[in-house]
Amino acid sequence: MNAPESVARPVSAPSLERSRLAQRLRRVLRGQVRFDAFSRGRYATDASIYQVEPVGVVVPADEEDVLATIDLARETGTAILPRGAGTSQCGQTVGQALVIDTSPKLNGIVALDRDAARVEVQPGVVLDHLNAFLKPHGLWFPVDVSTSAQATLGGMAGNNSCGSRSIAYGNMVHNVVGIDAVLADGTQEFFGPFGADASRPMGSARTARLVSSLFELGARERDEIARMWPTVMRRVGGYNLDVFHPRSERPYTADGSVNLAHLLVGSEGTLAWFRRLHLKLAPLPGHKVLGVVNFPSFHQAMASAQHIVRLGPVAVELVDRTMIELARANPVFRPVIETALIGQPDAILLVEFAGDEHAALVRRLARLDELMADLGLPGSVVSMSAEAPQKALWEVRKAGLNIMMSLRGDGKPVSFIEDCAVPLEHLAEYTARLTEVFARHGTRGTWYAHASVGTLHVRPILDMRRGDASRMRAIAEEAAALVRQYKGAFSGEHGDGLVRTEWVGWQFGPRLVRAFEELKDLFDPDGLMNPGKIVRGTRMDDERLFRFPPGYRARPLATALDWSAWNVHTDPQTEHSTAPGTGEDPAGGFAKAVEMCNNNGHCRKFDAGTMCPSWRVTRDEQHGVRGRANTLRLALSGQLGPDALVAPAMRDTMSLCVGCKGCRRECPTGVDMARMKIEFLHHWRARHGLGLRERLVARLPRHARLLARLDWLIGLRNRVPLLARAGERLLGIAAGRSLPRWQWRGFLESADAAAAPRRAGRPGLPPVILWADSFSDRFEPDNLRAARRVLEAAGYSVSVARPAAADPDRRALCCGRTLLGAGLVDEAREEARRVIAALLPAVDGGAVVVGLEPSCLLTMRDEFLALGLGDTARRLAGSALLFEEFLVREQRAGRLELPLQPIGATRALVHGHCHQKAFEAFTPVMQVLSWIPGLQARAIESSCCGMAGAFGYEAEHFGLSMAMGEASLLPAVREAPADTLVVADGTSCRHQILDGAGRRAEHVAVVLARAIAPASSGTP
Ligand SMILES: Cc1cc2nc3c(=O)[nH]c(=O)nc-3n(C[C@H](O)[C@H](O)[C@H](O)COP(=O)(O)OP(=O)(O)OC[C@H]3O[C@@H](n4cnc5c(N)ncnc54)[C@H](O)[C@@H]3O)c2cc1C
Ligand code: SF4
């Protein structure tokens, strides 16, 4: 095809004009107006390969704000760009325009008509939130996109999104029944069901004219639509001009009549702003069953799809071998995927049946089994009829793309032909031939997703910064030829945006492109709505619009932490990576670690898990993992000017990251913002020094003895509000927060803490070194006593960690957590060296280091490895376990003898420390509690408690800290009956629970110590 000429890279509006616009907006809006470079940078990308700096960002407080913004934009000739979660893959939400982010505030569910199964929503409502609201009513909105936890209804309508179950429910266009829209000239109109002609009265002369022109256009192009339009259901490119002449294999309306809302669906913000959406709901199916078909070859899976759909499933989804292997390598997904596999399949198809009668569904599973036997694959189906395993497996499938994106190095799977749709009978041949195309171009792709509707996702691995734009175009052209041959659609799910607008002409022909342009001009004659998308676009390979254009390079940076594991090259065909440190990142791998964020937005989540507490309470792009990663990337590559890494705006961006490590585990590409914050703080401190409060907190363990002597003063401060307020003014410690009390005599100073074991261990058991962290030692020494008692009762010889004999510094050992929290990496490294010197000889001799405080002990398993301490740190990390982890390990090894008796309590409510969750170390807490006879333990579905070390004590963060606690933890604790035990292993978590819910929580060691049968009890 002939590519259009490149247009000049959009340049930002001159700064004076911009600042005038910003001022005017600030005068009239109640919401936020953000025109600074950092904010604009955060909104310059979505989940595509593009990056264009917007003019500015508006976060409207209400609908009036949006109307005022549209008015001002029109008056000043500024383009506008509506945005939801910004998870578009084609560049729909990037552009040189004023971005209107509706996701934080315009997220109301306006009206539900249960009988008619209709709901009216604002555009910023997230799909999962809507479905959670609808569930008690037995209804749901069935366009179940993979990004359901992030995607907004406005964005879904903008993109004509499609879910896994589209074979049963259709796309957005089949499920939106009306849109209250605002045009660029301020005209407001309801677009909805229409007769066969333009007879319905409209709200204004402007919209009456618009509608009659639209009908004329539709009538005029009828023959061309019939000639050029792909008939597959999964066609989302171009404008839905086929509302006037239905072409989709699934009609938009039951009777074929026109609904003008359907013309707006899929318009990618280019025609109007959607103020309200009226949606059609479906009854929640009473039951679902899942058959997982295991295929020895990918080709067989593809060839079988056309037969399987005849059984009437609601979904048939593909997971290929690469994806299976990637899921297996992920600790969260491994146990789930393994339940679905028979041997080593090359691909699996997830076949779901839904309905109200369970027995009938089970019969359909049996028919699937028979069908597969007829197709030569007897015994290839894993049947799942219980809800929990099905749900878990769907989560793995939904995370498919994200799992794939976890590839390190500069080459990344790129989305540009990832949703071509072909008729099912051609699927096997199409995928085989496209795989050959990839191989010819020296790359490969991983296939997954919607086999039921012929839309398979695939992303070849390309490195745009090393000139792969031409390969992208060449592959796109060959893929397009195949799609044409099989009479498919080039854009079957993700829309046009920047990557595919130029292909609209290829798909629909020049005449319909002109019709699309006319349609655009009828709605938006001045071209103000998201220009350059669907019509009049740029080339897909216009390198000036790339996030990583050729020659993109980070600035040199001497990092404090070791990031070499990210500093690699990965071969696009074999996916093998070079050795750590060989990736030519001038920032030592830090930049590449940051670049792992592909903007998919998974961190904008509210459901189970930890990530990201600051996003959960602020809903602010700046305070999510993605916002932080983008800001760091722009700073590290010099795009925010010199010294941006240590600018106050960068500090603000990082300030609400509580270092919970939720992202380390839950971000599908493993963006570890907690570690990045330490790196950032190191550079910040180097430039700006350390404040008094930070200095005090960082060296708290060092001053523990002195503080213990001053505990009376702390007690006084806790009782006398005047003193608390003075403390807030002087030190910035929140007056509303109680301070923990220091014990005059800590555990390490007591007789219980004799370094040497008090008793010999049972033969065959490893010696235990009890790690007495500074906080357990001084705040709650009884926890350490309890742990020692349990371990000794189980027959272990327990010594207490003490400095090495040769250590010139006789202070207690310290993991350095508080130093790392202040960015004092060099000091933390020295502490780590002391710890290693003290413990490694015994560890090398087979001893295990056992600790109570998750954030301390796990520092040895995490940050110690990034301090450049080599193999010594790795050896220690391999033998450092939390108390409950150790017990579970020993039990599994058949070595644990710990008779336990009832403790009186029958219920326990358990809060997991974020770091426990990040290291898969929370399950052992629940396991250990389950050993106590008569005790039922339940985990609270909570994110971070909000205390997060010093964060919750800081005056400026106190409110936010409490809000984090209130998100789920504190209400759950308050609701618990008085006789329920509250268990939390983190010192800070226990403090937050006490402050926020007035309940005393206990460490699991204390609970277990109470359950020790008297006969097995060790020294008290
Ligand atoms: C990992 C991953 C998986 C995905 N899986 C799927 C999938 O299964 N199915 C699928 O269809 N897509 C999928 N997508 C693409 C994307 O998530 C969906 O299209 C999603 O519906 C977009 O929602 P959003 O809120 O992020 O919209 P945004 O990206 O913010 O916006 C989408 C478009 O809608 C426009 N828009 C937003 N709000 C309004 C408004 N109020 N008025 C007018 N226009 C508006 C925007 O201008 C833009 O053009 C996936 C993306 C990723 C990264
Ligand atoms: S930080 Fe992780 S979860 Fe968030 S957008 Fe980036 S890659 Fe996705």
Ligand code: SF4
């Ligand atoms: S460490 Fe926690 S608070 Fe910080 S970005 Fe990651 S999830 Fe968010």
